[in-house]
Amino acid sequence: MEHTSTLERVLRGVALALVVIFFMFPLFWIFLMSFQTNETILRIPPSVVFEPTLSNYAALISGRLETAAGTLEINFLRTLWNSVFLSVTSVALSLLLGVPAAYAFARHKFRGSEDIAFTLLSFRFAPPLLVLLPLTIYFQQLGLANTYFGLIWVYQLICLPLILWIVRGYFEDIPADIEYAYRIGGHSWFATFRKIALPLAGPGIAAAGLLAFIFAWNNFVFALVLASADKQPVTVGALAFVTASGIQYGQIAAAIVLSITPTLALALYAQRYLVEGLSLGAVKG
Numbered sequence: 001m002e003h004t005s006t007l008e009r010v011l012r013g014v015a016l017a018l019v020v021i022f023f024m025f026p027l028f029w030i031f032l033m034s035f036q037t038n039e040t041i042l043r044i045p046p047s048v049v050f051e052p053t054l055s056n057y058a059a060l061i062s063g064r065l066e067t068a069a070g071t072l073e074i075n076f077l078r079t080l081w082n083s084v085f086l087s088v089t090s091v092a093l094s095l096l097l098g099v100p101a102a103y104a105f106a107r108h109k110f111r112g113s114e115d116i117a118f119t120l121l122s123f124r125f126a127p128p129l130l131v132l133l134p135l136t137i138y139f140q141q142l143g144l145a146n147t148y149f150g151l152i153w154v155y156q157l158i159c160l161p162l163i164l165w166i167v168r169g170y171f172e173d174i175p176a177d178i179e180y181a182y183r184i185g186g187h188s189w190f191a192t193f194r195k196i197a198l199p200l201a202g203p204g205i206a207a208a209g210l211l212a213f214i215f216a217w218n219n220f221v222f223a224l225v226l227a228s229a230d231k232q233p234v235t236v237g238a239l240a241f242v243t244a245s246g247i248q249y250g251q252i253a254a255a256i257v258l259s260i261t262p263t264l265a266l267a268l269y270a271q272r273y274l275v276e277g278l279s280l281g282a283v284k285g
Contacts, residue, residue, distance in 0.1 A: 079237030106171035170204030
């Protein structure tokens, strides 16, 4: 039986603490910045001792940003709502289309299936700037520019390939004999898919949906070019804090704290499904 000495446990604890501090310190510093004024943030040397203020959050909620050049009207809460609506709707549509497609690719091998699946995955390989110009032209011709529907459509380039390939792997890890046994009882393939395959792959689908939501939430380029201010998500709306009188670091930090709260809350809520989904199929037999 292997025994771990006290020194080894202490060293492991110190190493783990250093790793956590290394990755969490930037978030901690941004959180502190959200309660400081620009003068406090820019002072040298920086200090964690300061008089906190809620003016940054008040400016975001009220929509009025006080700068040296005057009062600037911002609509941060609108951009935050746009991010929630676009991300949730895009992921829901991707799940509706991608999960059945992933099941078809996993269970029904047909000529050209691998080529089609790889073509869909290749959409993730291409950088957004490569397809941005033709998309802009097409959207203007089709009347989809500056519309929620157009942005949700474009977000499928982000969410759909990710969900398709991740969920396909989970369906392939489910023994096909379980579904065949259910089909022998006279059930249709759709009933087998709904009552057998979906519940077994549920944690994997949840993990894929969460990852797709994070990628959709963090999208910047598509929304910057294809939408105006009233349709843009929070990632683009943060540009409003770069003003003619300078960069409003405190408001940017407060906006970051508010913008990461939905994804953090969702990740914490779905943590059990995420861990189970990412480990599904790791141990067989």
